[in-house]
Amino acid sequence: MPSRKVLLSGNEAVGEGAVLAGCRFYAGYPITPxxxxxxxxxxxxxxxxxxxxxxxxxxxxxxxIMGASSAGALAMTTSSSPGISLMQEAISYMAGMxxxxxxxxxxxxxxxxxxxxxxxxxxLQATKGGGHGxxxxxxxxxxxxxxxxxxxxxxxxxxxxxxxxVMVLADGYLGQIMEPLEIKKAELPPQNQGxxxxxxxxxxxxxxxxxxLPSEDLEGFNLHLQDKFRRMxxxxxxxxxxxxxxxxxxxxxxxxxxxCKEVVRIGRRAGKKWxxxxxxxLFPFPYQALQKIGKGCEKILVVEMSSxxxxxxxxxxxxxxxxxxxxxxxxGSLPEKEEIMKRLGSGV
Amino acid sequence: xxxxxxxxxxxxxxxxxxxxxxxxxSLIEDNKVTCIPSYGAEMRGGTAHCHVIVSxxxxxxxxxxxxxxxxxxxxxxxxxxxxxxxxxxxIVVNSDLVERKVERKDVRVYYxxxxxxxxxxxxxxxxNMVMLGATSFYTGIVKLESLVSSLPNLLAGKEELITSNQRxxxxxxxxxxxxx
Numbered sequence: 001m002p003s004r005k006v007l008l009s010g011n012e013a014v015g016e017g018a019v020l021a022g023c024r025f026y027a028g029y030p031i032t033p034x035x036x037x038x039x040x041x042x043x044x045x046x047x048x049x050x051x052x053x054x055x056x057x058x059x060x061x062x063x064x065i066m067g068a069s070s071a072g073a074l075a076m077t078t079s080s081s082p083g084i085s086l087m088q089e090a091i092s093y094m095a096g097m098x099x100x101x102x103x104x105x106x107x108x109x110x111x112x113x114x115x116x117x118x119x120x121x122x123x124l125q126a127t128k129g130g131g132h133g134x135x136x137x138x139x140x141x142x143x144x145x146x147x148x149x150x151x152x153x154x155x156x157x158x159x160x161x162x163x164x165x166v167m168v169l170a171d172g173y174l175g176q177i178m179e180p181l182e183i184k185k186a187e188l189p190p191q192n193q194g195x196x197x198x199x200x201x202x203x204x205x206x207x208x209x210x211x212x213l214p215s216e217d218l219e220g221f222n223l224h225l226q227d228k229f230r231r232m233x234x235x236x237x238x239x240x241x242x243x244x245x246x247x248x249x250x251x252x253x254x255x256x257x258x259x260c261k262e263v264v265r266i267g268r269r270a271g272k273k274w275x276x277x278x279x280x281x282l283f284p285f286p287y288q289a290l291q292k293i294g295k296g297c298e299k300i301l302v303v304e305m306s307s308x309x310x311x312x313x314x315x316x317x318x319x320x321x322x323x324x325x326x327x328x329x330x331x332g333s334l335p336e337k338e339e340i341m342k343r344l345g346s347g348v
Numbered sequence: 349x350x351x352x353x354x355x356x357x358x359x360x361x362x363x364x365x366x367x368x369x370x371x372x373x374s375l376i377e378d379n380k381v382t383c384i385p386s387y388g389a390e391m392r393g394g395t396a397h398c399h400v401i402v403s404x405x406x407x408x409x410x411x412x413x414x415x416x417x418x419x420x421x422x423x424x425x426x427x428x429x430x431x432x433x434x435x436x437x438x439i440v441v442n443s444d445l446v447e448r449k450v451e452r453k454d455v456r457v458y459y460x461x462x463x464x465x466x467x468x469x470x471x472x473x474x475x476n477m478v479m480l481g482a483t484s485f486y487t488g489i490v491k492l493e494s495l496v497s498s499l500p501n502l503l504a505g506k507e508e509l510i511t512s513n514q515r516x517x518x519x520x521x522x523x524x525x526x527x528x
């Protein structure tokens with residue numbers, strides 16, 4: 001595919017990624033810091049024959065994409081933390097109906113309305129199931145504009161492959177940041193649409209539901225879902241920067257990971273053996289890779305824009321829990337390079 | 349080469365526009381570049397700023413904690429960011445709206461009568477472009493031609509605005525050239 005570099009914000013890059021992945025139905029309700037994304041879809045979807053709906057609420061938006069996807073459209077909604085909380089019931093419902101959609105959360109400070117600055121306080125909600133019932137969705141954590149674009153396309157591909165909601169989990173800074181983007185259309189495999197509701201002409205009727213009254217029926221279905229969630233482990237992605245010989249390893253995702261990479265760059269110039277382990281899929285989490293890398297180092301410092309949510313997964317992954325320490329900022333504040341270096345035990 | 353820049357002023361001065369233009373121009377010059385605007389409760393009269401990093405190398409953190417270059421279009425912005433500038437860094441000041449001098453002795457300072465130059469071109473709305481043009485001369489972080497040729501990316505189809513903004517960029521550059 002030919003490519004070109006343009007300057008886009010992270011929010012706009014998600015929108016373009018979605019359109020190129022074939023998204024033709026978007027419903028959303030405005031909320032900062034992701035408004036540019038809704039605006040982008042409003043402008044862009046009509047150009048490609050798609051449908052844009054500014055819904056009356058987040059509940060309406062997520063239920064609209066449930067309907068659109070059930071009828072065979074590639075569909076997406078996007079919001080920020082408080083809006084995503086309102087969508088949890090429908091996300092659980094779609095996991096139960098096996099309806100593939102893409103949901104983007106450009107996180108802001110919380111709880112409640114919190115504020116509009118970037119934050120990472122929704123990790124547990126995203127990865128452990130914010131809605132009810134034994135379900136998961138794949139969660140991608142991009143850390144720059146190019147990845148906002150790329151992983152949105154991946155989210156569409158994998159939502160179709162597994163017939164499951166997939167989330168792109170960004171934060172306000174990633175939504176707002178502008179960086180050069182190389183626009184490349186990913187090759188998406190043809191979709192199996194043998195389940196969509198498009199009118200039962202000359203075929204047996206189909207049913208999409210999440211209700212299984214007999215216990216044995218529901219448990220059988222649960223086992224099928226759990227098997228599917230396990231198969232998603234094939235898709236695990238992570239990135240190691242200078243981890244091979246690292247004595248101290250920072251674990252971070254999204255914006256926090258970028259700050260950590262800068263710290264490692266400064267440290268390496270001063271001869272410090274530091275590295276960064278960056279999970280890219282937060283569900284499924286790269287437990288095995290981190291376990292292996294954790295064996296060879298003295299200390300692991302988890303850095304998040306939260307009170308310590310991914311920290312729980314890091315503790316599950318690492319054998320020697322005594323190695324693990326945490327540094328977090330909340331409320332839209334950012335981890336500071338000097339503080340990270342101090343906690344690594346160095347006055348670089 | 350790596351320059352960490354904060355451009356700051358009040359809402360309505362076109363701070364984010366200046367940041368975006370600098371970002372586009374750096375992209376044209378094949379540098380790595382990031383730009384984070386302050387967002388949200390900004391409005392005309394409030395404060396606005398953006399973080400821009402221009403580098404030859406891949407940029408890790410896009411957050412500017414200590415700028416090597418500060419461009420301030422009003423007094424409040426100088427008060428807020430002066431202390432954060434790296435020792436040996438540079439500050440470009442719009443002397444028309446900043447009635448005090450920079451206190452730091454360990455930075456290079458350039459005063460530009462941004463509003464006056466802009467008003468000569470017809471409107472104080474061009475102050476942002478005047479300041480960016482002057483910054484281009486004083487720092488060389490980006491070429492004047494790159495700024496000029498990036499304008500159509502932000503003002504597609506608005507020929508008059510492209511021309512008037514180009515004129516303002518050049519006016520700032522030429523002022524700096526003459527003032528030295």
